[in-house]
Amino acid sequence: MTRLKHKYGLLIIGIVIGIAYGLITRLVFGYKATLASVTYLFIIPTILGIIPLMFADTDKLKSYRNIIFIPWLTVSTFFLTMFLIGLEDFICLLVLAGPFFILGTIGALLFRLVQINNHKSKGKLLTLVLVPFLFAPIENYIKTPSETYSTISEVVILSKPEVIWDNIVEVKTIKKGEYNSGFFNSVGIPRPISATVEKKEIDGQRIGKFEGGLKFIETITEYEDFKKVSFDIEIDPKTVRQKVFDQHVLNGNYFTFVDATYKLTELNNGQVKLTLLSSYRLTSTINFYGKFWGDIILSDFQNRLLSVIKARCEKKKQQVLTLCENHALANGLARLSH
Template identity: 25%
Template sequence: MAGRAHGFILSEIVGGVSVIDEQKQDSALPTSTRLIRASAVFAMLLGLALAFVPWIIAASGEYNPMLVSLSLLLGLPFCIGAVGRLLFKIFGVTTGADFGWASLSVAMVVLFAGASILREAIICILMAAPFWAFGVWLGTYTMGVSLRRFPDRPRANGAVFLMLPYVMLGAELHLQPSAQTYVISRSVTVNASADAVRPLLSEMRNISVDEGRWNISQNLLGVPRPVSAVVIDQVRLARWQNDVSFEERIELNTGSEMRWRFAFPNDSVSRYTDRHISPDSEHLRVETGGYHLEPLTGNRVRLTLETTYTAKTPVNFYASLWGELILGDIQSNVLHIIKQRAEASR
């Protein structure tokens, strides 16, 4: 029904306007007229994007923000780029090579506006942006080729591209992405003895925002910083900023090595960072972690922090790049907190 509705709306728009050759577009339109027409195109494309959400609900039974779908990442922006290219031509807003930039600009605004309406976080937007940019460019280019080859068939051109995300979504329902396991590891050299470092692996209280180090994930993307870690009955209770909390259930502690399994008894991690980064979901599961202490000469130690997680998405490799950044930044920050405290206690 939604696909038919989109086709009907577009056909009505196109039906009342004849497609004009690009070289004959009115280049002398007043600025106010261009802005009004561009705003109309933006509103149509935003509506097109939001109208896709009910189909996701129908496909998954709910609006699942953890649903990583190629129809959302590529199919929808391809459709928006193509339809935007067609609408810009119809309304005479821009011409020639400007079509690509105009479609890309409007599509990025649609991405941010739609994400705002659906309460998506900045990390989600940044992760989707490269796919959207490529999808919009490809859709704009493909529609341009189609219009040059079939200039008298705007309805058919629009209808075909409108159906693409729905076709992709239907195909994805029958495909299961593979699961891949990744290990993120960071190390730091501490100018202190193992005896000074070892207690900090179990407990750290009253961590201030000034401790640790600057990093992209926590300083720019808004990932919370640690506040404290306290061990109770072989379970380390970790608290971060914004009331984020989780558990590290210790399975091994030899003095030089500590291993634990993560547990997330509440949704605070995803609620205060990004709903797409739920660490205990079908698509992402943060599983285990551990410290390793290696003695060095000169009364120093090398401390390594490791995290293992499993991703199950259509874009595992791309997602792993973000995992390397975000988890790596978190690890590096924790290690430098330990380093600073251990060296200060000498």
């Protein structure tokens, strides 16, 4: 133990300082900026990879294994600390993981290159820790672009349009056994529970309920029987959970649900293609990264919901067929008895 402390003592101190720096920046910038700013998502991870190596000697800097292992150890411990003290949920850390691990490694490689070749003063390089605090105010003055994106999912159902229509305009309570929960549900994304409609016409209100009490207040904007229904979406702020991810996304200013549309297209052989298109708006300086995760999470949600609708409609069709077959059989037996 003494030998390990002697050999890696300063480096361990560097890792601890790196973790402390990460926590300070998280507290300073707050949850509203964490997933939506260049400063937090790109600059801080780079510096986080550099800080521990400022306490490493030249021999340790020459090892590429250290250049990868040390930043990853720092970021992992930083993430674990935030999770344990409740600063971030697991899904938040999942979103942050790519930039932090990749840019932390890149920062370490750049530091190695500069330090080995030029022997810059580590004291001067330490001033890098101030960069986020200088850049963040500038970023706040940059006009934040607002862009709308759409995610589309489709499923082919062997059923009548009327049956499908009854299962999309209103959605009866979805039991746990019906819904095939996935990875995102297990890490905090609430599953749908039901949807009720005040009146089935334009301007009618539709209430979508989700696990944990979350409610979507939806206003019907298009309504064409058995063909198409669209509605604007607003989140009831009183129903947003106090979980970190929900506060990040649903109570933040950079992600907003816009609308959703169900469309039915009749195919051959008694099949119907059901299309669900959802739109959302991102307002941040890193919309491209938000779109990456928005598309993944929303597509997963839509596909699982459509699977429930498909199963319900085809089960209903099978029940009707069975009823008809039983009725025909009963009629046949009755004729034979006469």
